Amino acid sequence: MKTRIAPEVAAPATPTPQAPPEGRGFQWRRWRQHCAALLANLSVVAVGVTMGWTAPALPVLRGEQPDASGAPRASLEEASWVSACMPLSAIFSALPAGAVAARAGRRAALLALALPFAAGWLLVAFARSHQLWLVYLGRLVMGLAVGPCTVFVPMYCEEIAERSIRGAVGSYLDMMMVIGNIWVYALGAFLPYFWFTLLSVAVPLLFVATFFWMPESPLFLLSKGRAAEARRALRWLRGSDFDIQPEFDALLASVEKPAPEAREKASLLGLLRTNPFRSTTVRAFSIVLGLMFFQQMSGINVFIFYAVQIFNEAGSNLSGHVSAIITGVVHFVASLIASITVDRVGRRFLLLASSCVATVCLTALAVYSYLHSSGHDTTSYSWLPLAALLVYLSMYSVGFGTLTWFMMAELMPERSKGWASSAAVCFNRVLTLLLTKECPILMERVGQDVVYGAFAGFCLVACVFVWVCVPETKGKTKEEILEMLGGDKP
Numbered sequence: 001m002k003t004r005i006a007p008e009v010a011a012p013a014t015p016t017p018q019a020p021p022e023g024r025g026f027q028w029r030r031w032r033q034h035c036a037a038l039l040a041n042l043s044v045v046a047v048g049v050t051m052g053w054t055a056p057a058l059p060v061l062r063g064e065q066p067d068a069s070g071a072p073r074a075s076l077e078e079a080s081w082v083s084a085c086m087p088l089s090a091i092f093s094a095l096p097a098g099a100v101a102a103r104a105g106r107r108a109a110l111l112a113l114a115l116p117f118a119a120g121w122l123l124v125a126f127a128r129s130h131q132l133w134l135v136y137l138g139r140l141v142m143g144l145a146v147g148p149c150t151v152f153v154p155m156y157c158e159e160i161a162e163r164s165i166r167g168a169v170g171s172y173l174d175m176m177m178v179i180g181n182i183w184v185y186a187l188g189a190f191l192p193y194f195w196f197t198l199l200s201v202a203v204p205l206l207f208v209a210t211f212f213w214m215p216e217s218p219l220f221l222l223s224k225g226r227a228a229e230a231r232r233a234l235r236w237l238r239g240s241d242f243d244i245q246p247e248f249d250a251l252l253a254s255v256e257k258p259a260p261e262a263r264e265k266a267s268l269l270g271l272l273r274t275n276p277f278r279s280t281t282v283r284a285f286s287i288v289l290g291l292m293f294f295q296q297m298s299g300i301n302v303f304i305f306y307a308v309q310i311f312n313e314a315g316s317n318l319s320g321h322v323s324a325i326i327t328g329v330v331h332f333v334a335s336l337i338a339s340i341t342v343d344r345v346g347r348r349f350l351l352l353a354s355s356c357v358a359t360v361c362l363t364a365l366a367v368y369s370y371l372h373s374s375g376h377d378t379t380s381y382s383w384l385p386l387a388a389l390l391v392y393l394s395m396y397s398v399g400f401g402t403l404t405w406f407m408m409a410e411l412m413p414e415r416s417k418g419w420a421s422s423a424a425v426c427f428n429r430v431l432t433l434l435l436t437k438e439c440p441i442l443m444e445r446v447g448q449d450v451v452y453g454a455f456a457g458f459c460l461v462a463c464v465f466v467w468v469c470v471p472e473t474k475g476k477t478k479e480e481i482l483e484m485l486g487g488d489k490p
Contacts, residue, residue, distance in 0.1 A: 030165060033237050036214045037157045037169040041176035042207035043110055043149050046117045048180020049200045050142045054083045055307040055324055056188020056196065061135075069194035072132040076440065083305050084437035085136050087429045089143030094425040097148035098418030106156040107216040113145040113152075117204035120145075125198040147429055150405060151421045158409035159217040160237055163477060167342035170406025174397055175335035181304055182328035188308075189321035223255045254414060280486035281420070284411040287469055288424045291407060294462035295400040296431035298358055299455035302439045303389065309440075311385065313448070323386050330390045334397035346474045347403050348466060354399020355462040361392035362456035370449035400462070410473050413482060
């Protein structure tokens with residue numbers, strides 16, 4: 001049945017204020033959009049803490065680092081499962097996320113994620129010496145929030161932001177995830193296992209306390225026939241001196257689809273029944289899957305999950321904890337720069353630069369690891385692992401780290417965004433599971449140099465993929481993006 005939009009009561013005629021010109025970077029009238037996006041991304045800080053926790057925790061669980069808090073002990077195989085439990089449950093929780101966001105709303109769905117995050121951290125923190133199963137359970141529970149989070153946040157941010165700041169707002173996801181990494185790296189360097197784990201509960205609690213006051217997506221409200229609420233939300237986001245009527249009318253038109261055809265293509269099954277290989281939706285979805293694939297095969301989550309261990313084994317002059325904190329800070333600065341430049345430079349250029357420089361850095365790291373493991377004197381080059389990873393993480397942030405998530409929301413037609421985002425995040429978490437579970441074992445069996453060389457090869461192929469397949473979406477409307485992909489309407 002076609003969604004009916006409730007009629008609005010006509011407001012008294014007032015002079016129409018003129019919209020300020022676009023494209024001038026940060027403007028104070030847009031501070032509410034930035035605020036709502038940043039507070040939504042506090043949930044992503046919780047994701048970053050969950051992902052980065054293994055870096056300081058695994059040396060304790062493996063017995064490689066003394067700890068007086070009675071933490072459980074784990075073998076290499078068991079430790080790999082501690083890492084893998086989170087992406088394992090995230091795979092399954094990501095699948096229904098699009099449908100949940102469409103039914104409950106982006107805001108309510110995001111707020112609900114605080115519960116599994118907090119419960120998971122309590123389970124992990126209170127696991128004692130012979131209760132490794134509680135660590136597994138806690139990581140599985142946290143994964144139930146991690147999967148949907150990276151579906152809900154890009155969707156919410158893309159729908160509340162004006163076109164001219166869409167890139168900057170979308171780039172907050174990677175930046176806030178890195179803040180979560182730094183938080184847990186720093187706590188893990190100075191506090192016992194119990195305390196740096198327990199204090200991680202503070203992040204989801206802070207998220208609920210702040211994001212609770214933010215509005216729902218106007219597009220979602222219109223899709224549910226709640227036009228008056230949508231107008232109020234849009235008015236708050238744009239400011240009282242901004243003429244929201246043209247944008248409101250465009251949003252209203254975008255949810256009033258011709259019923260039979262739009263509903264048939266809205267689901268994956270319906271799409272497959274219609275000539276899928278000529279569909280704009282399939283083209284967009286293929287690009288999104290490609291970006292997700294190369295994001296993960298660059299090795300990013302291996303470096304985040306095992307940062308302390310990697311630096312300890314690389315022969316760096318600095319301790320693993322200090323090196324991990326430094327890489328996190330540089331990663332954050334690069335993400336901040338990306339949020340400023342992404343709407344000025346363009347998506348394709350940043351993706352190409354990211355993959356090309358990552359290829360060089362990972363190749364250098366592979367060569368160093370080979371020489372170090374072969375017994376060559378690498379003392380004069382002990383600075384290289386940290387330097388290579390700093391440059392790698394910086395370029396990852398300005399390219400695949402920042403752009404993959406919000407290009408998922410940019411490229412997909414509105415009618416397909418729910419299932420497509422869920423499927424893409426599910427695919428991403430499958431790759432995260434495989435890499436974080438198997439890479440530590442592969443590094444021990446075939447050597448770090450082989451693993452880093454493989455990552456470098458994937459980054460090189462990513463350059464070709466971006467050059468051939470990825471369109472430039474900077475400053476374009478949804479209609480213009482879909483026209484480039486084949487002409488479907490959103």
